[in-house]
Amino acid sequence: MKKLHSVIILFCFHLGISQIPTGYYDNATGNSYNLxxxxxxxxxxxxxxxxxxxxxxFSDYDIDNYFEIDFTILDIYSENPNGDDPYNFTPSxxxxxxxxxxxxxxxxxxxxxxxxxxxxxxxxxxxHHLLPTDGRxxxxxxxxxxxxxxxxxxxxxxGISNPTQNGSKLGNNLNEGYSSGYNGIVFEPIDEFKxxxxxxxxxxxTRYENLISNWSDYDMFNGTNDQVFDNTFLNILIEWHNMDxxxxxxxxxxxxxxxxHQGNRNPFVDHPEYVNAIWNFQNDDxxxxxxxxxxxxxxxxxSIDLYWDPSSDNIGVSSYDVYMDGIYNTNVxxxxxxxxxxxxxxxxCFSVIAKDSSNNSSAASEISCETTLEGSTGNIDLFxxxxxEGSGNNKALEIANFTENLINLxxxxxxxxxxxxxxxxxxxxxPSNSNIESGEVYxxxxxxxxxxxxVYDNLNNxxxxxxxxxxxxxxxxxxLIDIIGTxxxxxxxxxxxxxxxxxxxxxxxxxxxxxxxxxxxxxSCENLGVHNQVLGVENHILNSIKLVSNPFNGxxxxxxxxxxxxxxxxxxxxxxxxxxNINPGLNQIHDLLLSSGTYILKLISKNSIVVKKILRK
Numbered sequence: 001m002k003k004l005h006s007v008i009i010l011f012c013f014h015l016g017i018s019q020i021p022t023g024y025y026d027n028a029t030g031n032s033y034n035l036x037x038x039x040x041x042x043x044x045x046x047x048x049x050x051x052x053x054x055x056x057x058f059s060d061y062d063i064d065n066y067f068e069i070d071f072t073i074l075d076i077y078s079e080n081p082n083g084d085d086p087y088n089f090t091p092s093x094x095x096x097x098x099x100x101x102x103x104x105x106x107x108x109x110x111x112x113x114x115x116x117x118x119x120x121x122x123x124x125x126x127x128h129h130l131l132p133t134d135g136r137x138x139x140x141x142x143x144x145x146x147x148x149x150x151x152x153x154x155x156x157x158x159g160i161s162n163p164t165q166n167g168s169k170l171g172n173n174l175n176e177g178y179s180s181g182y183n184g185i186v187f188e189p190i191d192e193f194k195x196x197x198x199x200x201x202x203x204x205x206t207r208y209e210n211l212i213s214n215w216s217d218y219d220m221f222n223g224t225n226d227q228v229f230d231n232t233f234l235n236i237l238i239e240w241h242n243m244d245x246x247x248x249x250x251x252x253x254x255x256x257x258x259x260x261h262q263g264n265r266n267p268f269v270d271h272p273e274y275v276n277a278i279w280n281f282q283n284d285d286x287x288x289x290x291x292x293x294x295x296x297x298x299x300x301x302x303s304i305d306l307y308w309d310p311s312s313d314n315i316g317v318s319s320y321d322v323y324m325d326g327i328y329n330t331n332v333x334x335x336x337x338x339x340x341x342x343x344x345x346x347x348x349c350f351s352v353i354a355k356d357s358s359n360n361s362s363a364a365s366e367i368s369c370e371t372t373l374e375g376s377t378g379n380i381d382l383f384x385x386x387x388x389e390g391s392g393n394n395k396a397l398e399i400a401n402f403t404e405n406l407i408n409l410x411x412x413x414x415x416x417x418x419x420x421x422x423x424x425x426x427x428x429x430x431p432s433n434s435n436i437e438s439g440e441v442y443x444x445x446x447x448x449x450x451x452x453x454x455v456y457d458n459l460n461n462x463x464x465x466x467x468x469x470x471x472x473x474x475x476x477x478x479x480l481i482d483i484i485g486t487x488x489x490x491x492x493x494x495x496x497x498x499x500x501x502x503x504x505x506x507x508x509x510x511x512x513x514x515x516x517x518x519x520x521x522x523x524s525c526e527n528l529g530v531h532n533q534v535l536g537v538e539n540h541i542l543n544s545i546k547l548v549s550n551p552f553n554g555x556x557x558x559x560x561x562x563x564x565x566x567x568x569x570x571x572x573x574x575x576x577x578x579x580x581n582i583n584p585g586l587n588q589i590h591d592l593l594l595s596s597g598t599y600i601l602k603l604i605s606k607n608s609i610v611v612k613k614i615l616r617k
Contacts, residue, residue: 020270020419021258028267028274033226036278039267040209047263048122054108058132059091061256066249066461069447073106074249076193077137077168086165089132099135102165109133111200113143116218123208127257128266129200137164140187144170145220146197147186148179148236155185166190173232178239181232184219195244198237202275203266205229227279234279241268241275242318245425248465251418272421288313288354288362291320291335296370298585300560301344302507304370305479307336311354311362319422321353323364330480330510331355331487333423338479341509347371373546373560381584382407383482383508384474385441385531387499390523393448395464396456397484399474400531401436402506409434409442413478414463417471420490424473428463441531455529468495474508482508498524503532545603548586551615557589557601565603569594569614592616 028038064074067081072088079085087103096105109131117123140160153172154162163169173179173186189197205228216223220233246269254269268275288311298305311317319333349369354362386398401407415424436442445456446464469492471485485493498520505516548558565582594616601612
């Protein structure tokens with residue numbers, strides 16, 4: 001009954017409160033420590049529920065509907081984000097109690113130890129820095145600061161392994177790199193939760209700005225109410241914040257604390273950019289270096305690949321703006337991208353600008369130009385075909401395959417960016433060896449969805465945690481090939497509605513166009529699980545193949561293809577001489593020992609055969 005109770009509470013919670021309250025941050029207009037004070041004035045209106053109320057909050061809201069989705073307690077010291085958990089806790093039933101080893105029970109951990117503030121209120125019961133954690137690991141961590149452990153100097157303690165069963169560890173701080181400057185003992189959580197812990201510290205420093213200078217005995221603090229943190233620990237927290245973006249778990253917990261518990265928010269979950277705006281602002285007026293060696297290459301009829309060398313920065317490069325023909329096209333956090341949705345036989349010129357987290361911009365790179373190939377405007381690959389942003393947890397994404405090939409999804413992934421963040425904050429990988437047949441679709445839904453369940457292929461709460469104003473990208477080999485919404489823009493484009501891609505759209509695009517979508521009523525299941533495309537697949541196949549040189553010399557035949565094919569080379573009498581596979585992109589068929597003359601190139605896909613004549617000079 002406990003688990004059922006938790007499911008019902010979560011479902012009701014998600015029904016109407018998935019957004020930042022309108023106007024909540026209207027007075028946060030400054031920068032540096034002035035911005036921090038403005039945020040303090042916003043979030044110090046806290047309705048303290050007291051320490052004893054946290055048990056019920058944990059049971060209702062700190063449960064795992066993100067990883068295993070088994071509704072056990074989500075404990076950052078026992079969760080294994082990449083496999084089976086070593087043990088689990090049932091809400092309420094497994095509260096400590098006595099413990100002697102890992103897995104006995106969970107209790108309440110103050111991420112900023114309660115000894116720092118002498119167990120006083122409202123800090124003692126502030127849900128933003130209280131988490132349910134394994135009792136034994138909590139005791140192991142004790143009152144030590146959070147830091148970066150030197151694996152060669154681990155601490156020992158009877159009754160517990162180090163590292164613990166999920167990889168958390170205790171030992172001397174690693175006095176080098178971004179964590180240099182401190183030699184004492186520190187505790188380090190696993191990578192999955194490093195950003196969570198960092199943002200809790202930034203919340204605490206802001207919420208208790210008026211008190212925190214009195215707590216300078218704690219090694220993480222420097223006795224000030226502006227910077228708050230000792231330089232070593234500030235560098236660690238900023239690094240962790242940037243390396244581990246805000247998760248859906250943090251967003252949901254922030255909403256629960258605000259709406260259901262104590263009435264204030266963690267601003268660094270809602271606006272991750274505030275961290276660098278406050279703590280990096282005074283020291284970071286240096287622009288990144290100019291991106292070098294931009295190359296536009298590998299054109300198809302509708303796409304061009306871009307590659308460039310990474311820029312450097314005193315703090316760190318956060319992303320790159322890509323311009324096409326002098327006009328902004330997209331923002332990426334990698335040093336390569338593919339620009340899609342282009343017109344055939346058209347010359348395009350590109351430049352790239354590097355940006356850091358303080359929004360300093362480099363000079364533009366040198367321009368690189370390339371011309372698309374002849375052919376159809378259709379780009380043959382997977383694309384988003386349906387998007388459901390319904391009531392509560394009724395959220396789903398559909399991806400369609402009209403490539404004429406069985407597509408293995410190992411090379412594909414999805415990414416989500418929340419609340420106008422200019423970086424992708426959630427990553428989703430398809431289950432290993434998942435496939436989509438040609439003409440079929442793949443549906444990913446939220447684990448709490450109550451509609452259309454018969455057509456779901458996978459459940460994942462993180463990537464379906466969107467709210468109608470969050471960008472979602474479809475990536476192939478980490479290159480964006482389709483997008484819903486606009487990265488870096490928090491404007492609502494599809495709330496409480498169902499979007500279905502128009503049947504005459506055969507290509508993904510790196511720029512969202514709402515005109516490519518039809519809108520249907522909320523929670524509509526009319527189209528989910530199937531998609532119709534009216535364009536002739538055969539025409540796309542014909543236009544997806546380009547012989548680089550025909551007639552050709554030597555013993556190498558070059559073919560550019562947008563699809564996967566099996567190929568055969570036959571002589572004019574139909575005798576097969578060579579065979580193999582063609583992959584998307586540029587292919588070179590080597591070691592062709594052919595005399596001068598005419599030959600037949602046969603390209604075979606699942607439902608069609610394309611035949612071309614080739615001439616060896």
